[in-house]
Amino acid sequence: MSSIFGQLFRISTFGESHGGGVGVVIDGCPPNLSISQQEIQWELDRRKPGQSRITTPRKESDTCEIISGVFEGKTLGTPIAILVRNEDARSQDYDEMAQKFRPSHADATYQAKYGIRNWRGGGRASARETIGRVAAGAIAKKILKLWANVEIVAYVKQIKDIVAQVDQSNVTLEQVESNIVRCPDPISAAKMIELIDQIRIEKDSLGGIVECVARSVPLGLGEPVFDKLEADLAKALMSLPASKGFEIGSGFAGTLLKGSEHNDSYFLEGDRLRTDTNRSGGIQGGISNGEDIIMRVAFKPTATIGKEQKTVTSTGEQTTLAAKGRHDPCVLPRAVPMVDSMVALVLCDHLLRQRAQCGLDLPEYGTPS
Numbered sequence: 001m002s003s004i005f006g007q008l009f010r011i012s013t014f015g016e017s018h019g020g021g022v023g024v025v026i027d028g029c030p031p032n033l034s035i036s037q038q039e040i041q042w043e044l045d046r047r048k049p050g051q052s053r054i055t056t057p058r059k060e061s062d063t064c065e066i067i068s069g070v071f072e073g074k075t076l077g078t079p080i081a082i083l084v085r086n087e088d089a090r091s092q093d094y095d096e097m098a099q100k101f102r103p104s105h106a107d108a109t110y111q112a113k114y115g116i117r118n119w120r121g122g123g124r125a126s127a128r129e130t131i132g133r134v135a136a137g138a139i140a141k142k143i144l145k146l147w148a149n150v151e152i153v154a155y156v157k158q159i160k161d162i163v164a165q166v167d168q169s170n171v172t173l174e175q176v177e178s179n180i181v182r183c184p185d186p187i188s189a190a191k192m193i194e195l196i197d198q199i200r201i202e203k204d205s206l207g208g209i210v211e212c213v214a215r216s217v218p219l220g221l222g223e224p225v226f227d228k229l230e231a232d233l234a235k236a237l238m239s240l241p242a243s244k245g246f247e248i249g250s251g252f253a254g255t256l257l258k259g260s261e262h263n264d265s266y267f268l269e270g271d272r273l274r275t276d277t278n279r280s281g282g283i284q285g286g287i288s289n290g291e292d293i294i295m296r297v298a299f300k301p302t303a304t305i306g307k308e309q310k311t312v313t314s315t316g317e318q319t320t321l322a323a324k325g326r327h328d329p330c331v332l333p334r335a336v337p338m339v340d341s342m343v344a345l346v347l348c349d350h351l352l353r354q355r356a357q358c359g360l361d362l363p364e365y366g367t368p369s
Contacts, residue, residue, distance in 0.1 A: 003124075005133075005236070006345060008352040009140060013132035017121030021085040024132030026139060028352065029069070031077030033146075035139055040064050040082065043138040044131060046337040049326070052180035054196040055334055058326040060087050064135055075139075082135045086128070099313045100321045104303040111314060122304075127241045127331065130338045137341025140348035150347060151215045154340035156183040156332045157296060159208035160195060164188040168213050168294055182336045200329040203306030203322075207242075208332045210339045211296045214347060217282060219273075219290035220358070221350040228286025229350060230295075236342040237297040242331050245298035249281020264291075297339060299331050 004012045008028045015022030041064055048062040049055055062084050069080030098119045101107040106125035110117040117123060144150035155176040157164055164185035175184035181196070183189035199206050222229030234246045254262050257279075264275035264284075275291055282293035308322040328334060 005239070006349045008356065009143075009345065009349040011132065011136045011345065013129055015086075015129070015132070016118050016123040017086070017126030017128045018118070018123075019086065021083050022128050022131045023064075023081065023083040024136050026069070026080040026082070026136050029075050029077070029080055029139060030143070030352075031075055033075040033139070033142060034073055035070060035075060035142060036073060037064060037066055039142065040066070040135050040138040043134050043141075043337055043341065044084070046177075047130065047134045047334055049328075049334070052333070054180055054193060054200065054329065056326045056328045062131060080139070082132070084131050084135070096321065096324065099315070100319055101311050101314065102304055102321065102323055103309045103311055104300075125241065127328075127334070127338075130240065130341075133345070134337050134341045137337075137344045140341070140344035143348050144344060144351065148218050148351060149216045150218075150351075152212065152340045152343050152347075153215075154210055154212035154336045154343070156181055156189075156192065156336060157209045157211035159183075159192045159330060159332055160206050162188055162191050162195065166211065168211070169292065171213065176336065180333060182333045196330045204329070205302035205305050205327075206330040206332075207244075207299050207301040208330065209296050209298050210332060210335050211294070212339050212343055214282070214293040214343055217288045217290070217293055217347060218351070218354070219288055221347065221354050222283065222287040224286050228283070229288055229293075229346070230281070230283045230286065232346045232350070233293075233295060233343060236346045237295070237339060240297070240299075240335065240338050240342065242299045242302065242335070243297050244300045246295065248283065248293070248295040250279040251281075251296065254279060293343075295343070297335075299335055302328050302331055 004010060010027045012025045044062045044064055049058040049060055065083045067081035067083055069076055069078050106122060107117060141152065153171055153173055153176060155166065155171060157166065164183050166184055171184050176182050179189045181189050181192045183192055196206060230248045237243060237246050250262065262279050264277045264280050267274055267276055278291045281295060282288060282291040304323045304327045306322055308320050311319060311321045313319055
């Protein structure tokens with residue numbers, strides 16, 4: 001089904017933007033993992049609306065409720081259900097969109113596919129669906145940290161033509177969270193915020209690139225053919241709302257190099273195989289090679305804008321639409337926790353698969369000493 005993701009660490013998200021709530025069911029989480037509502041809530045607070053002037057002004061606490069699968073602070077090994085109730089839906093803002101298709105949105109395609117759609121806030125096409133992904137990602141990150149000391153850091157790399165200068169090997173979560181645009185380069189961050197402020201006043205929107213680095217990923221994760229690690233990462237990140245492109249390592253820039261320039265030469269560091277460059281982005285032959293996994297995902301400008309645009313109605317009449325409602329002028333700041341959560345889900349799933357298939361000797365999980 002389209003709402004299920006993963007094989008061993010599997011999630012199923014549910015809910016609509018203007019329904020009673022949204023959430024996730026996580027199946028395959030190992031037992032005896034210490035997890036708290038506060039750990040999940042911290043991640044959801046990074047994603048929630050209304051957190052700054054450059055995000056949608058919709059006010060939601062996004063308070064999570066752990067419905068099942070956790071007892072006395074530890075996972076039971078049974079399905080974990082997490083619910084976030086909607087609190088600030090203003091469905092009347094979407095009355096006009098009941099008949100008019102928003103340009104570049106999912107309205108027309110949903111109608112064509114199902115013959116029915118929830119026009120209030122976009123239904124399942126809304127970024128509120130990603131609440132379940134971020135909640136599940138919090139648990140996946142905990143497993144990755146305790147079992148393999150994996151660290152995942154995502155950040156805004158580019159908005160429009162403003163490109164941040166970031167040291168991928170040393171960028172920290174604290175640097176990312178130091179400003180409202182989640183760009184660890186303070187000079188570029190200030191320019192990005194100024195541009196978003198300007199475009200918000202103009203009732204328009206902007207796109208950009210989120211970059212993500214995963215460090216200390218064990219060597220050997222991924223499969224050599226259809227479930228290549230980069231293929232699963234690409235699927236995960238391209239499933240996010242407004243995503244339009246994915247690349248890993250050198251990406252498209254690698255097409256400008258010769259093989260002799262692009263190849264990552266090997267050397268031994270003690271008994272560990274290393275590469276002196278990382279144009280492969282930490283994955284070779286679909287399998288992690290122990291180097292940092294570095295990837296980028298492109299997000300288009302927010303489709304719903306306040307400027308008047310040409311469109312058609314569901315009955316086939318030509319008309320115009322200046323969308324109402326509360327929307328992000330740029331999705332990038334809130335996309336950052338969505339990106340690192342999806343990366344965590346993929347890596348956690350492959351870590352469990354590797355352990356099941358090859359008996360990977362991993363440390364005990366639970367509360368670290």
